[in-house]
Amino acid sequence: MATSTVENYLKAILHLQEGNEVPTVGRIAEELGVTPGTVTTMMRHLSDEGLIDYIPRKGLKLRSSGRAAALRVVRRHRLIELFLVEVMKLDWSEVHEEAEILEHVVSTRLVDRMDEMLGHPTHDPHGDPIPGKDGKLPATSLQALSSAEPGEYRIARVSDEDSNLLEWLDGKGLQIGESVKLLRPDAVAGMLELKRRSGGIVHLGDAAADSIFVEIIS
Numbered sequence: 001m002a003t004s005t006v007e008n009y010l011k012a013i014l015h016l017q018e019g020n021e022v023p024t025v026g027r028i029a030e031e032l033g034v035t036p037g038t039v040t041t042m043m044r045h046l047s048d049e050g051l052i053d054y055i056p057r058k059g060l061k062l063r064s065s066g067r068a069a070a071l072r073v074v075r076r077h078r079l080i081e082l083f084l085v086e087v088m089k090l091d092w093s094e095v096h097e098e099a100e101i102l103e104h105v106v107s108t109r110l111v112d113r114m115d116e117m118l119g120h121p122t123h124d125p126h127g128d129p130i131p132g133k134d135g136k137l138p139a140t141s142l143q144a145l146s147s148a149e150p151g152e153y154r155i156a157r158v159s160d161e162d163s164n165l166l167e168w169l170d171g172k173g174l175q176i177g178e179s180v181k182l183l184r185p186d187a188v189a190g191m192l193e194l195k196r197r198s199g200g201i202v203h204l205g206d207a208a209a210d211s212i213f214v215e216i217i218s
Helices: 004-018 025-032 036-048 064-086 095-102 108-117 163-171 206-210
Strands: 052-055 059-062 151-158 179-182 191-196 201-205 212-216
Touching: 004 025, 004 036, 004 059, 004 064, 025 036, 036 052, 059 064, 064 095, 064 108, 151 163, 163 206, 191 206, 201 206, 206 212
Parallel strands: none
Antiparallel strands: 052 059, 151 179, 151 212, 179 191, 191 201
16 A cells, blocks of 8 residues: 555646646645655655656656556545535535545545445535546546636636635635626736626636636536
């Protein structure tokens, strides 16, 4: 069984690759808050274990075994988040840090039981897709609200990395599934104006809009 440290590295590489970023040593160091030298040592270890392809100063990527291991961690994390929200009744702004700890200690049997109790969900509380037991990640086609043109959208995913932002969005009624109309993106001022279908106008800065992902309402 992989250690929690190995799992965190694999998950970080997967996160970068899924975000269409090149997972360099420097970017992995930023993601995990460690030194590049520490990352380099771990990359050699992961390469020796057959989990990644790594050529120093040229590049690295997950091998099929490494990707499968990373997706297992992501599956545990997102099911735990949903369980904490739906069953334990924690707020969606509270569960990311708890899941970061629990994802390394819960058994596969317990995770599968959570999955069954929750009705085999496809997405976590923040709209992130939950990998299936078969290791497949549901496909998504979303865009950041900050890059959207005026029109009607449904909020489909929100980054879970900033609990303060999640609390603020909750207070504004901007949760997963909420329908909004983007009225006036102001590139100069760096502000967006949203009209909620349920009523009310919400103003967002670019930083917040970068963390909200939407799909067009046809």
